Amino acid sequence: MIYVTIVFLLMVFAIGGQIQRDIPLEKLTGPFSDEDSKFFLWNGVQIHYKDEGKGEPIVLLHGSSSSLHTWDGLTKMLKSDFRIVRVDLIGFGLTGPNPKQDYSLEMYMDFINSFADHLGLPSFTIVGNSWGGMLAWNFAAQNPQRISSMVLINSAGLKMKTVPTRFKLVKTSMGRWILKNTMSKWMVKKGIKEVYHQPSKIDSELVERYQSLTLREGNRKAFVDIVLARKLPDINKLLKINVPTLILWGRYDLLYPLKQARRFKELLAKSQLKIIENTGHVPMEEAPLACGREIKTFIKSLQ
Template sequence: MKKKILIVVVATLLLLIGSQIHFDIPVADIERTWALPESKFLDLNGMRVHYTDEGKGENVVLIHGTAASLHTWREWVKTLKKDFRVVTLDLPAFGLTGPSPDNDYTIPNYVKFLEQFFAAMKMRQLNLVGNSLGGQIAWRYAVAHPDNVNKLVLIDSAGLPRIGSIPLPIRLARMPVIGSLAKYLSPRFLVKKSLKQVYYDDAKVTDALVDRYHSLALRAGNRNAFVERSRQMTPDDGSGLDKISVPTLIMWGQHDTWIPVEQAANFRKKLFLGQVVIYDNAGHVPHEEIPEQSVADALKFLK
């Protein structure tokens, strides 16, 4: 009897695991689904970098965070492109750009990637906007290239000693066995759970939003790259922030559970020309959750 129960339990677990296995979506298929009418592609170091380039005026570059894509900025672009040249891009490991051939997802290598991207685009004198991981890359670029950055906007930015626990998806990816399984198992419910963590208003986590994040995660190579990126993450002490002398707007969701709002004040203490806006109706991605309100503040600052 016990043997039969054990067989049933094992069989049930195998069925549950099997039900969560998702095959990679081929690049051509994922591009047909998620490329925008404004999408462009640039061959750079063995990658087909996905980006958009809209509007005219001063350069504004929008850099997304972990597990996101340039789609996260679409509502901001609609407003900003009336006054600026606005460039968005999918970072290596994410979106339609996909994995980097060198498998290096450290912050210094992301800064190097931006250097090469801007050179290929012939872009100088930049206003950089970054959320989470994108914020850390943006301010690290500003430290390395102070003469090429006019203004910074940091939205719930990473890059200071961590407060609180590491987000669940990253913790799972770092685990030896589970991280390896994560390259094949991609439960939609886990994507939905993560979005509910980064949003303050659960009602805004729609099926369409979950589908986009889940589908782009399945782009061939992205899951393996996410695991590698998670394992290559190292603590950042924020050194160099005090060398940034350009005006900086720090934007934060009061209800951010991934990078607590206390970090906004910590960034302000280190930045010479930093100003802070806190949103009591947003979480980790105010540019996506409350786009009209947040872009109005960014526009006022940039103009």
């Protein structure tokens, strides 16, 4: 028992993880919301989202451990031509955890449907990165009448080549304790380095944002619950999707290598693949202009 305790303490020390308390929502609302922020109540969860611009509607879904701020650069480029809606998905950002502790795929599908109803969108372009991409293509498969086109950016849904450190920690009780009770800047920066190809683009403001929103009360436990509830979806659903699809992929993604992008292209009947150079798993953060140009060209070509 003493040996196990020593190993446990060494693990906490090794990851730079002094115990940190949750940050109350009211302390984060000011720094991470603005005049474009909106809120609506869905099944007991206060949803935070932003609705900007006019034109064809585009709904953006972020990846796990992220927030709607992952789309800041892309939104700036696209909102002059399109209506851009981005949301802190349940379990993340200012939205925070589900009091019912339901993080099933079905719950997220119901939420996206209700969110589109709330926005008054009979149909829209759905865009998702990573885990948000997996939600996007599952939604398109289940609700084809609502999706006019789709953009998948380094989408999840196929088996990872490299499992992020945080996902590995979920597998053990010690790891889960660490994830629920620590989140140092060192840990956050390490996580960002796993998804960025260009370390020079990781600045203190980026690290601060990711850390603060992860420490939002309830979000660390929600992350653990989400990973535990996660299952690889049925990729045969991709064969049912018949909407025009743009696949954007950061060339140097360590989690989902380029061959997975090509696999998505094989499975999606009306898809095209564009590679974003010098980027990793989140190309819309590292190269928002390049991603924005591809998305704008794609959607305009369908009009």
